[in-house]
Amino acid sequence: MACESQHFLNEHNINPNVKVMEYAVRGPLLIRACEIEKELEQGIEKPFTEVIKANIGDGHAMGQIPITFVRQILALVTYPPLFDNPIFPEDAKERARVILSGCRGGSIGSYTEACGIEIIRKHVAQYIERRDGISSNWQNIVLTSGASDGIKKILKLFICKENGKKTGVMIPIPQYPFYSATLDEFNMYQIRYYLDESKGWGLNIDELQRSIDEARRLCHPRVLVVINPGNPTGQVLTKENIEAIIKFAYKERLFLLADEVYQDNVYAENSKFHSFKKIMTEMGEPYNKMELASFMSCSKGYMGECGLRGGYTEVINMCPKVKAMYFKANTAMLCPSVLGQACLDTIVNPPGEGELSYEKFIREKEDVLNSLKFRAKMVVDAFNSFEGFSCNEVQGALYAFPQFKLPLKAIEAAKEVNQHPDVFYAFQLLENAGVCVVPGSGFGQQPGTFHFRTTILPQVDKLKIMLDKFEAFHKEFINKYK
Amino acid sequence: MACESQHFLNEHNINPNVKVMEYAVRGPLLIRACEIEKELEQGIEKPFTEVIKANIGDGHAMGQIPITFVRQILALVTYPPLFDNPIFPEDAKERARVILSGCRGGSIGSYTEACGIEIIRKHVAQYIERRDGISSNWQNIVLTSGASDGIKKILKLFICKENGKKTGVMIPIPQYPFYSATLDEFNMYQIRYYLDESKGWGLNIDELQRSIDEARRLCHPRVLVVINPGNPTGQVLTKENIEAIIKFAYKERLFLLADEVYQDNVYAENSKFHSFKKIMTEMGEPYNKMELASFMSCSKGYMGECGLRGGYTEVINMCPKVKAMYFKANTAMLCPSVLGQACLDTIVNPPGEGELSYEKFIREKEDVLNSLKFRAKMVVDAFNSFEGFSCNEVQGALYAFPQFKLPLKAIEAAKEVNQHPDVFYAFQLLENAGVCVVPGSGFGQQPGTFHFRTTILPQVDKLKIMLDKFEAFHKEFINKYK
Numbered sequence: 001m002a003c004e005s006q007h008f009l010n011e012h013n014i015n016p017n018v019k020v021m022e023y024a025v026r027g028p029l030l031i032r033a034c035e036i037e038k039e040l041e042q043g044i045e046k047p048f049t050e051v052i053k054a055n056i057g058d059g060h061a062m063g064q065i066p067i068t069f070v071r072q073i074l075a076l077v078t079y080p081p082l083f084d085n086p087i088f089p090e091d092a093k094e095r096a097r098v099i100l101s102g103c104r105g106g107s108i109g110s111y112t113e114a115c116g117i118e119i120i121r122k123h124v125a126q127y128i129e130r131r132d133g134i135s136s137n138w139q140n141i142v143l144t145s146g147a148s149d150g151i152k153k154i155l156k157l158f159i160c161k162e163n164g165k166k167t168g169v170m171i172p173i174p175q176y177p178f179y180s181a182t183l184d185e186f187n188m189y190q191i192r193y194y195l196d197e198s199k200g201w202g203l204n205i206d207e208l209q210r211s212i213d214e215a216r217r218l219c220h221p222r223v224l225v226v227i228n229p230g231n232p233t234g235q236v237l238t239k240e241n242i243e244a245i246i247k248f249a250y251k252e253r254l255f256l257l258a259d260e261v262y263q264d265n266v267y268a269e270n271s272k273f274h275s276f277k278k279i280m281t282e283m284g285e286p287y288n289k290m291e292l293a294s295f296m297s298c299s300k301g302y303m304g305e306c307g308l309r310g311g312y313t314e315v316i317n318m319c320p321k322v323k324a325m326y327f328k329a330n331t332a333m334l335c336p337s338v339l340g341q342a343c344l345d346t347i348v349n350p351p352g353e354g355e356l357s358y359e360k361f362i363r364e365k366e367d368v369l370n371s372l373k374f375r376a377k378m379v380v381d382a383f384n385s386f387e388g389f390s391c392n393e394v395q396g397a398l399y400a401f402p403q404f405k406l407p408l409k410a411i412e413a414a415k416e417v418n419q420h421p422d423v424f425y426a427f428q429l430l431e432n433a434g435v436c437v438v439p440g441s442g443f444g445q446q447p448g449t450f451h452f453r454t455t456i457l458p459q460v461d462k463l464k465i466m467l468d469k470f471e472a473f474h475k476e477f478i479n480k481y482k
Numbered sequence: 483m484a485c486e487s488q489h490f491l492n493e494h495n496i497n498p499n500v501k502v503m504e505y506a507v508r509g510p511l512l513i514r515a516c517e518i519e520k521e522l523e524q525g526i527e528k529p530f531t532e533v534i535k536a537n538i539g540d541g542h543a544m545g546q547i548p549i550t551f552v553r554q555i556l557a558l559v560t561y562p563p564l565f566d567n568p569i570f571p572e573d574a575k576e577r578a579r580v581i582l583s584g585c586r587g588g589s590i591g592s593y594t595e596a597c598g599i600e601i602i603r604k605h606v607a608q609y610i611e612r613r614d615g616i617s618s619n620w621q622n623i624v625l626t627s628g629a630s631d632g633i634k635k636i637l638k639l640f641i642c643k644e645n646g647k648k649t650g651v652m653i654p655i656p657q658y659p660f661y662s663a664t665l666d667e668f669n670m671y672q673i674r675y676y677l678d679e680s681k682g683w684g685l686n687i688d689e690l691q692r693s694i695d696e697a698r699r700l701c702h703p704r705v706l707v708v709i710n711p712g713n714p715t716g717q718v719l720t721k722e723n724i725e726a727i728i729k730f731a732y733k734e735r736l737f738l739l740a741d742e743v744y745q746d747n748v749y750a751e752n753s754k755f756h757s758f759k760k761i762m763t764e765m766g767e768p769y770n771k772m773e774l775a776s777f778m779s780c781s782k783g784y785m786g787e788c789g790l791r792g793g794y795t796e797v798i799n800m801c802p803k804v805k806a807m808y809f810k811a812n813t814a815m816l817c818p819s820v821l822g823q824a825c826l827d828t829i830v831n832p833p834g835e836g837e838l839s840y841e842k843f844i845r846e847k848e849d850v851l852n853s854l855k856f857r858a859k860m861v862v863d864a865f866n867s868f869e870g871f872s873c874n875e876v877q878g879a880l881y882a883f884p885q886f887k888l889p890l891k892a893i894e895a896a897k898e899v900n901q902h903p904d905v906f907y908a909f910q911l912l913e914n915a916g917v918c919v920v921p922g923s924g925f926g927q928q929p930g931t932f933h934f935r936t937t938i939l940p941q942v943d944k945l946k947i948m949l950d951k952f953e954a955f956h957k958e959f960i961n962k963y964k
Contacts, residue, residue: 023814334788
């Protein structure tokens, strides 16, 4: 089509950064999965009756139940006549009243301060203090429309060229492809450091050093992103690993971004979540003066409220002038979703022991987390039983990222259709078994290795079906191409 | 402070575009207004007992009541046990069921498609068809987290340099300063075209031509932004004016952005909202093939749901390849707030005649709009009675933007404290009368003129108090400086 002459905005004059952006989680595999679902609806016959979508970290989509307390409070602040309704417990009503008292005109329909409702920011600070045993200043808390929103607003501050070189941002490989997409959009250089699969996906300081030394020729390294617990890799970093990373960041003068959205998703017996802030503070001088931004979200954990779009950023030791500019820049987007803020409030200020809603809340929370722990193990055990597969323990987060070996014939077949082998494998899995995962190439991996990311989110029955189908498919696939 | 050596991210290496961004609506006047409120809380005596915040287009903050139907549906989709509750009418329940059927796992906590829930996009298309009498394709509708979000995602597509020249975007002066802030952030050139105060703030084609001809030396003009009804100026463009603008955009090969968030706020007897899409379509070839993006929001109108963060963009005649890239770029931010989408659904799919909730809905809607119409006139009449003031009719939107003349002594006093005269005036108004407005310099104005923007949003009683205080202050001010 004669795009250029016909359209004022066309593929030749569009923002070149937008042109290259990729986001594999919602990429071609998912698009094809949705097409297949429509085909099934139209009665087209397939070797399966449903598509199991294990591509995205969305609990509710896969049958996870919302936390009652969260939804009660959201309903109350949305429709205040419900305060007269006896089905709502008093502790929910009390929290809802507090939230509304922080809303102008007593309505969640009013804009709030750009950094969020003050009382909620204070509750977030208290949550952080309880979690870490270290004080948190509410004025360093910025509420966001989800962690992605928060991360973009921080990364944006680094768009700058120095001596003609772009800003470089260190990101883990494999990484959550929101990072690569955002860095492409912002025309920043991706300094890729490989996580060590042989060491449970830990961060190897030598590897961090290698990646930054190589990158210095091409960019000006300024930021180190760490995802803990890891996505897609599911590792929960040890205290020692975190300390080493902090020392490295200090030495290389890097601003730390700690993506900690999975902090409630820790399953492995010997794993424990340590916040970067806590470790940095405990390390004392000079590390406790380093600049850090930590991110949390309503989307993961035990609540899974992805669609609410809520989260927070805590900025530590930020230059006051920078902080003022950062806050000012946020005002032009007015404010984060007020219901997202309310959701976050409920998460950081849950029922305490003795409160009316406590028992039910704890039961619901533990049901979700225990089930996730069970499914994490189920998935890893299943994959480790497949020929050519090896899957690290899912210590935390919501995904498994197994490595698999492919017979030469399969690699050739992939080449013939111009697909990366793991993409080829994932498409075959989808077309033949109706299971949608995301190929490892969408996240990055050591060259010559193949992986995919699956969530652990289908409910246990569905997950069993999925793993059975997967196993059957894999046997057939290996047989076909050996 | 030794910012540079101490902080890795400091005022010298921060994104230079973030450094220059200003957003006057939440600028120094508001910051001071909030300080004064805190001072009043602490018992500090002032010539007034409350601050009346007329700086921001937030209806609920100033006492506007949420629409019952909207909140009922939001409560139902948030907390489905309420479906058993008889206080909710069946038509609200039915709509809530439809929304939930479009949510994965039947939960508003699931991510949706990045462009929003399909059934809501279809409802938006139907709304547009009813409004314009012209067909709308739901696949050209993208749901957003408010119009600001939608506009940024479109403007972003134009970040591009051609022959070393930045993209130029034509914006009206006075303008809503979200535009200048965003263009600063994106390093785009602001092509400023003055609205004609002597012609009810209409767009003068000669002026559009002047601004673009001058700008061509410095940038590559690609986009024309029109805000209709206008913010801060309140004009509702005539059909003829819109046609002339469209012809101009065609001639100059500009992509049109129609910010139509105030489409429900039309008060003047002889004014009527005409969407750019409708006029463009009715003009036939070649205009009906032009590229256009139109924006709508849940924040204004009669619903005023600013905090919900909901809205849509309709893209007309977009190059299919560009559209694909635009859609893909949106996926990395996952999806707009699902409750924002639900709010939008209720707005575009309100109760119809004969439905249970219709009478109450219409009454509430008309109460708000009639009251706004009344207050629009009240404000204009009041200002036109002040010495040295002249205020155009508020034909639509939520603001008045009066021009005022200042005695020479006042201008000198402003100079002495290094403030623009309208900033000086606004600060004096705030400190002496407790009324917070936004100086015209925050929006742009013809050099040598002074304006401010006030909302018309305080409820009638409060508005009367505000206008009385204003009048008293103005008399005293003129007396002091004459």
